[in-house]
Amino acid sequence: MARNSGANEKASNLATDENGTAVNSKLFDAISNVLDQSGVQYEILSRAATIQAQKITEHHSDRVLNLTNDLRDLAVQFTQTNSVGSAWADYVKDAGQRVALTMDALRERGDVFIEHEAAGCPPVLAYDYEVIVDGAELDRPCNYQLLRIVPPQGIDVDDHKRPYIIIDPRAGHGGGIGGFKSDSQVGVALAKGHPVYFVSFGRDPVEGQTLADVMHAEAGFVRTVSVRHPKSPQPVLTGNCQGGWATLLMAACNPDLTGPLVLNGAPVAPWSGEVGENPMRYNGGMLGGTWQPMFWSDLGNGKFDGANLVMNFEQLNPSRNYFGKYFDLYRDPEAGRQRFIDFERWWGGFFLLNEAEIRWIVEKLFVGNRLVKNTAQLEPGVPIDLKAIKAPIFVFASHGDNITPPQQALNWIAETYADEEEIRVRGQRIIYMLHDEVGHLGIFVSSKVARKEHAGLASTLETVEAIAPGLYEMVIDNIEGDGVDKSFEVRFVERTLSDVAALDDGRQDETSFAAVAQMSELQAGVYETFGRPAVQTLSSPVMARVLRDAHPLRAQRAAMSSSTVLGKGIETLAQNARAQRAPADAENPFLKWEKLTGEWIEQSMDLARDLRDAWYEASFFAIWGGPFASWFGQRNAARRTLPDPATLRDLPEVSAVLAHMRQGGLPEAVIRILVLLADSHKGFRAEILHRWAHIFHHEAPFKSLSVTDRQRILHEQSLVATFDPKGAVETLPYLLPDKALRIEAVELVKHIIGEVRTPSKELEEMADLLVRVLDYSGDAGTEAKPASESSPARSRKRKVASKPSLN
Structure with a gap:
């Protein structure tokens, strides 16, 4: 009885030790995982900060230096100008006229916008x-x-x-x-x-x-x-x-x-994307995911306003979209007017999507x-x-x-x-x-x-x-x-x-997006249950139309059109400016000063954008890059299950092709040789492809084949060359059993590939091997000898005479 009691106690102690070890092991794994994820988050944040800082420093330092040098040169030019007052008067007159012409181009843009909207926004094709x-x-x-x-x-x-x-x-x-x-x-x-x-x-x-x-x-x-x-x-x-x-x-x-x-x-x-680049991919994590387009669609009475997407694009490069393109127009309103109007016709045509469409795009593609x-x-x-x-x-x-x-x-x-x-x-x-x-x-x-x-x-x-x-x-x-x-x-x-x-x-940074996808699903569910009923109750077709008309991108265009008091006044000023147009001399120092001022403004806006993007990225990974976020998004982190590459050779379609690699004739042999040569050289020039395609479709022995048969042979011979390249070479004589066929095959290949031009070592070796296996001499009247009887000297001679060029 005592022995049994001691055994039970010993077993109990062992079980306790094992359970304790298991608990400790799980705890250790959990702590290790947290530390690993923390290390990954730190590495990504550190790399992002380093890249962003380096990019900002290099880019803007060079620009500032160039602008400073240009300003210095301009100051020298001012000191050498004979009549600064006259240059200033010419510039002021020219600048005033350009302001009027620029405003008139914006007026025309507004007219085009209204006309385009009234017509239902037809395609902006330059063709009938x-x-x-x-x-x-x-x-x-x-x-x-x-x-x-x-x-x-x-x-x-x-x-x-x-x-x-x-x-x-x-x-x-x-x-x-x-x-x-x-x-x-x-x-x-x-x-x-x-x-x-x-x-x-x-x-x-x-x-x-x-x-x-x-x-x-x-x-x-x-x-x-x-x-x-x-x-x-x-x-x-x-x-x-x-x-x-x-x-x-x-x-x-x-x-x-x-x-x-x-x-x-x-x-x-x-x-996907690179850390330190591509800020647009972080929008889902910073703007709320799927519930946002759901909300705006509800306000639009079931329609999502595409102007919101266009505004997102514009904010990627504010210096260009909010200043640069207008400044370019102002600097040369006559030459740039039509180009500006044509592009704005498309850029300012805002289209709608049903809620189901935009939700699928965001939920299934961009966020999910x-x-x-x-x-x-x-x-x-x-x-x-x-x-x-x-x-x-x-x-x-x-x-x-x-x-x-x-x-x-x-x-x-x-x-x-x-x-x-x-x-x-x-x-x-x-x-x-x-x-x-x-x-x-x-x-x-x-x-x-x-x-x-x-x-x-x-x-x-x-x-x-x-x-x-x-x-x-x-x-x-x-x-x-x-x-x-x-x-x-x-x-x-x-x-x-x-x-x-x-x-x-x-791809480590993509783990954060899985957490965003999970949060997006939760937010969408909460909004659909609690927010949507209230928003849809407030929405109506009239309200949706008012909100669309009030969108900043539409409002700025309509406000400048000829239908407004401002637009009519601008048209009169522009007519007077054209009648009295007096462009300043291209060497006028004030024109150069104007150009430098514009460049300084763009430089400042670009610096603000780059600092914003750096903050945007750091905030994204700080929120969604930690251990909790990794755990939270693990359901969405799983990728597609792919086959083991080692098992591809055993697939039924591959095994069937390899089992019949000795069967075929001239078409199969020529295609196989071309694939083997291309594989050995890892590429080819397009002109070779063009010649090959012409023969593939229009000349013997391929023109008599159907499109399906040609594609089948090309696919099968590619599999043979990929999964058994040695066998692909050794079995070629079975496809070309007599000397005449071998000569025809090699000559056809030589015609397709063309002259030798810096062939790679691998290509030379493959060409040499093919020549030996086919015992090619270029003479149909000569009896073929087994490949093993070919002398090295003869093989080298044949290689020089027949090796192809793919590059």
Whole structure:
């Protein structure tokens, strides 16, 4: 009995020790987690402060130094001026006239605004157009329309060429920015003879309209264009900004739409960005998340006013939007007037969204980041999986874009695919382009971009089906000439997801956004339960209209129009100024003083903006970056589950292809050789792609194949080269059993690739290996020898004679 009692006591003590150890272990893990999160928060805050301080110091120190030197030079000029009084008189007269002309331009802007509003804010296209499909007449009505661009005089369009469909962003402004001027996306496509269509939208959404209705309408538009051009390839879909992610939604929900997708500055992964940059991504955490658009929609009687979005954009760069563009107009009102009016016609056209539309955009995309997590739905039971997209995808981003930085445009790729090999397994082609400095709007409207990036892209889209599945960067270099004489070279360089990840400074900062998403859901629920009933009771159509008219962006335009007493007086002053116009001499020192004064004002406003952004970022991470925030947002922090890259080779579609790698003929062999060479060199020039595409579509042995068969062979041979490159080479003789076929295959490859130009070592080794395996001599009458009997000297000779150039 005593022994049993002692054993029980010993067991009890052991259990107590084990429980205590378990409790201590959990406590230790919790403390470690808190310390780790605190360390991460400190590191992010420290890095943000360092980057912001360095950026502010370097940028503004240089500007202050330059302005100081300019002021010193101006002071010297004043001392050397013979008649300061005369220069002052000339300047005052000139400045007074320019004030009158500037005010008159603002008056005209007000008139254009009122006229544009009265007309329902039609597209601001620089081209004539006709309505092909009106979304209001569809079974699921919406305020979208399909327009056909009427080619201007002197431009011939070939209806057999691939059509272009441009989808503009619905983010507060109206449609038309993609065809705002001749050097534009529309202009580039028309100049190459392509039919061009435009997806536009009205100012007022249809009652009850949702983004699902819009998606179905846009998919119908694409099918309509395809029917109108039955002998053309599938249309190219170009989505600008928010039109970009809308294009992805449509393609994911309609995999039969296989024409190339072009995404320009599209924020698909809105949590992404660099610490110390991109302040707009913090808005959700600092402004309240989803309940804000819900509240403003309720005040708008179910409609969200897009002017609020435009104001957010303006506040990103106040020196430009509140001073710079007006100062530029004032300095040269005659030359800048029309350009100012044309742009303001679009910038000042404010569009509405239904509450359901803006709520989905904020909740599912910008705050929730659900599109890249594969948890977003437009309709119940219909998930949006970006992997379902069959069409090639082009992504254009810029380091100078502070609205959609490259990380937001590109990080969705790594969130969707395990690695670049999975992209190949799925037969997908993703090509991205990076610009060094152009801003967000410049991606759509810049002549510089239109003449280079969009022109290079337009020529490449014609041949994209010939490129092997994978991830590529499109590089434009060797630029020569200017204007219409500008020439450049386009190269495609194979990339990995690691290359895309290197554009970011890490993903640890995104944990804070998960906490914001969780808080946004809670706030939305509280507002919907307690706040919404009261706000909706107070709202009415009349009140909504009054609030919209009183919005600062509308009020400032209407106040200057000719319908006001102020506007009529301005028109009279401007007429007198034009009649007596006497511009001051360009060397007038007071003109230089005026310019420097404007630069000092912009400098001060930019400094205030940068200090604001630094405070904004620090506040965001101080609130949402700690251990509690990390715990609070852990439900929303989970990312999409991706397959293990090591298991991709065992997928049924891959195993089936590898099991039959010895089967095939000349088409399979040529494609396999091209893929092997491209893989070894990690890229190729666009001119090679163009030649390859022409042969792929129009010459033997490929022209007799159907489009489906060509794509199937290209996909299969890419898988063989990716998952068993050694076997891909060794089994080539089975595809080319006789000497004549081998010579034909190699000669065809040489014709496609062209002359040797600085081949890489890997390319030389692959070319040498292929020559040995195929025992290629270039003489059909010579008996083939086994690869093992080829002498090293003979192999080297063949390599020099036949090795290809991809770069």
